[in-house]
Amino acid sequence: MIRRSFIPVILLLCFLSALLTGCWDTKDINKRLMPVVMGVCKEKNQNYRIILQIPSPEQKGSQYMESSSATITNAIDNIRTKAEKSIDLLHIRLFLICEETAEKDIGDIIDYAIQANDISIKGLLAIAKGNFDEVIHHQLNANPELSSYDFFSEQAGWTPETTILRLWEAYRDIKSYTQDMSIPILTKGTDTLYNFEGSAIIRVDKMVGEISREEVLIDNIFHEKYTGGTIEVADQSSVMIKQAKIRHNTVWTASGPQIKSHIKLKVEILENKNSESEEKIATKLKETVEKRAHKLITQLKKEGADTLGIGQLFRKKMSDEQIKDWKQHWYLNLDHEVTVEVTILNSIYLKSPNKIKKPGK
Template sequence: MISRSMIRLLILSMFVPLLSGCWDVKDINKRYLPVVMGINMNDDGLYKIILQVPNIKGGTLFLEGESRSISKAVDTIRTKAEKSVDLVHLRLFLVSQKIAEKGMKDIVDYAMRASDISIKGMVAIVAGDFEKTLHHNIKPTPEVSSYDYFSEEAGWTPSVSINRVWEAYRGAYSYTEDFAIPLVERGTTTLFVFKGSAIMRRDRMVGILSPDETLLNNIFQEKYTGGTIELAEDASILIKKASVHNHTKWPSTGPELVSRIRLDVEITENKKDKKDGEIANDLKKLLEKQAKNISEKLRSLKADVLGNGQLFRHLMSNQQLKDWKDKLYPQLKHEIIVEVNILDSIDFKEK
């Protein structure tokens, strides 16, 4: 006859396999959790990887490694580190301009294929001295992270482009769409100074959009919330809502596109007491001129950052898709019409 103690032992033994799933859990104090990865290349052609790891005191720890490949450089860092290096919390990739001008294909491929890296991480390009920019720290506010400047919940503004790993990967391999990446350099009173956006043709940087041009690009991409536009010294306008409607046609002369941008705006400053109609007309002329210049610049660079090719995909054969950026896009006739609706500028505040 089986005793009660034996029965209890048998029941407890049934739960032992359920507890085995926690055998490899690592204490958080035994792990490094970097949030920023800096990627540069030295004169010998070796990748230089710099990982920024925030610590509990509000400062930043830097882990560095070099190798012919990014994955091997990361393994080198892991070998030297006294704790486990986990990349699951990487939020930002900072790439040197030197690499961006040569091509970022290796970087986006690595980020997409690595199982422990989120494809939602941000990507930015660093101009100037890469090492000094990555090691830059603001003493009065050491808790400020590089990532905050690209976060919509923190320091981001509509004059700065946003590009994630999966978007960079898509643009690098897309026949009909390119992308823009924020371009920054080391600041003095802040971590960064935004220089505009790098124009990427496939995986290479071929030009720059100014901050004002970036704002217009964000309007096309429907990332415009809260953007401010200055009309010379006369007035300032706040964008409250924007919509873009495109009409395509493809006659024998080539692809044609008409883009209608409708803006709902508020007047935040009106120094010369201009009438609403005058301000709306001035804004219309300014934006149509800027948009025309941007479209012409991008076509001359064969970089379809606005994604115009996406609108013509249903009209193109497989061969035309492959030829879009090199042959068809530069021939595109693009008309941009801006409509401005000024909202009531009086603020009614609750008592």
């Protein structure tokens, strides 16, 4: 006969043993397929064509599975029905959208990715230019999934001439009255997995234009996503930008919004084959960056796309109605001035003749 004093202990042990059954529905990793890239392209019949790139150690590369349907969800379900293992979308690192679809509408694709419970909102976005199949099926080594991600990784192959945009950022910008976005454009690489061809200008949820790699650098400075990077100041000189900061001064006048953006650059001279003075190089760099910024701002206003997020800086100065009319009216009449200040740092890499003391001098 069990003593009454032992009953609470027995009940506690039964309760704890019940908790141990919480992992009954786990699946062995060998029974799962984990795609790292999802390609999305809308066909002429308006069906979504979905391609999943899955790492395959057995094939020393990647396995590709695809299907088409009227909805993205159904297309993925079709892939699941013919897969020999369970498909886990949580590890998708890159959404690659074909250019034709981006020019029409990407809003439903972003909505699907955000609302799906098994997709990480930290996934990256890119647009494939050219032959969609060649871009997404391109492989160079045994680990193409790592190359796809490292191309955008700030700890690996990323440079300031490359745009980084995540799913949650794209969803935020599509729903915003005062901000648009830019998405990196990729083509099939030759000696690398991809070639970066600049960025697509997205107005609300459609691609309306493109900006060059040089202009992407300015875009990253405005978004304070700048680290490192070189600029050719002239044919015979180049500098490394060590630090880039930007400050804005906004005013709302009777004629509309005005903004003055001041960029501070701290640079090191890498090459100076013509032995130009630091003052002259600083002046040339200032003129180069200001020219690029003016060109970018002019193009964005022409397309009516506020990818720099200038409207965000004016939100506190606008009424609800003015916020809603920002892109259609106020942004187009924006007076935007950009000035650049350059500071030349002591360059430990400088090897130009005017910095090397000759023997006996």
